[in-house]
Amino acid sequence: MKTFCILSAFALLGTCATTKYTTKIQNLKDSIQLVDTTLVANYAKTITAKELSTHLYKFSSDEFQGREVGEKGQKIAAQFLKSYYQSESIASPYGGSNYYQVIPESFFSNGIKASENVLAFIKGEEKPEEVVVISAHLDHLGIEDNGQINNGADDDGSGTVAIMEIAQAFNKAKKDGHEPKRSILFLHLTAEEIGKKGSEYYTNHPAFPLDDTVADLNIDMIGRVDDRHLDKKNYVYLIGSDRLSKELHYISEKVNEKYSGIYLDYRYNVQGERNHYYSRSDHYNFAKHGIPVIFYFNGEHNDYHEPSDTPDKIEYELLEKRARLIFATAWQLANQEHRLTTDANNDILK
Numbered sequence: 001m002k003t004f005c006i007l008s009a010f011a012l013l014g015t016c017a018t019t020k021y022t023t024k025i026q027n028l029k030d031s032i033q034l035v036d037t038t039l040v041a042n043y044a045k046t047i048t049a050k051e052l053s054t055h056l057y058k059f060s061s062d063e064f065q066g067r068e069v070g071e072k073g074q075k076i077a078a079q080f081l082k083s084y085y086q087s088e089s090i091a092s093p094y095g096g097s098n099y100y101q102v103i104p105e106s107f108f109s110n111g112i113k114a115s116e117n118v119l120a121f122i123k124g125e126e127k128p129e130e131v132v133v134i135s136a137h138l139d140h141l142g143i144e145d146n147g148q149i150n151n152g153a154d155d156d157g158s159g160t161v162a163i164m165e166i167a168q169a170f171n172k173a174k175k176d177g178h179e180p181k182r183s184i185l186f187l188h189l190t191a192e193e194i195g196k197k198g199s200e201y202y203t204n205h206p207a208f209p210l211d212d213t214v215a216d217l218n219i220d221m222i223g224r225v226d227d228r229h230l231d232k233k234n235y236v237y238l239i240g241s242d243r244l245s246k247e248l249h250y251i252s253e254k255v256n257e258k259y260s261g262i263y264l265d266y267r268y269n270v271q272g273e274r275n276h277y278y279s280r281s282d283h284y285n286f287a288k289h290g291i292p293v294i295f296y297f298n299g300e301h302n303d304y305h306e307p308s309d310t311p312d313k314i315e316y317e318l319l320e321k322r323a324r325l326i327f328a329t330a331w332q333l334a335n336q337e338h339r340l341t342t343d344a345n346n347d348i349l350k
């Protein structure tokens, strides 16, 4: 009986605390106002399965030799991205034709040669110093001893070409007079496959101060379907969205509800989840510095880190849908009135 009373008291306390927190969360959700909804819907449509496919068949072709960090194929990949941004008239934050952040050989070990992150950006009109980052890694595993090439179409060709199309959509909007309020950095990272070294280097030597970096939307594998979703392909895993900023989490949900209707699967976001994906791709180096992140991911499949990860196996309509969601989320972050808050500085949650 005594035990029962104690439990009841705790249960009651728990209920009170939960109710209050629930109210705060509801207030937070209610405070989110989606901006420019017609523009977002229109420019999202310029991201197409056809263009994603064209880019990806090129980026994951044998010509790129598996894009091993510091090697010839990776250099070809970096040059390909630079040429793309130049041809689209999307600038580099470094100015002129300097799109590379060179990472010296001394930063690596085990004989890895110097490599480069590739950076392009669109400057914000009202708050250019505040920057939204969209990232994906450009490197992959290179060539096997038996000569088979790891083309890495999903990993992370899918994220790479998604950014190319997202950048083009923002640039089209800009040309039509709809510049973003904040700046947007399109960040193609090298050396992810050898331990997230490209993002580690970038966050140690950021092109814009990390204090002014609003969020990182990181894309690593969004072109395929894992075994769990073979019958319900309209999904994507989101990891990390609520860790540092509940506002980011609910913005992401609201944007998805409005424009995309994708099933957002959070199973890998559970704290202590055994795969530890939260710490396994480049967003983690931003999160470590207190920057809110979302990691977009389709889960692993039989071709993961195998030479059989080829562009013919990509689901291009699905890739288009996921890329449009990320575009719309980035648009909101770049254009909403106030800068995205972290939980620590969100008055609604206090």
Ligand SMILES: [Zn+2]
Pocket: 137, 155, 156, 192, 220, 221
């Ligand atoms: Zn990857």
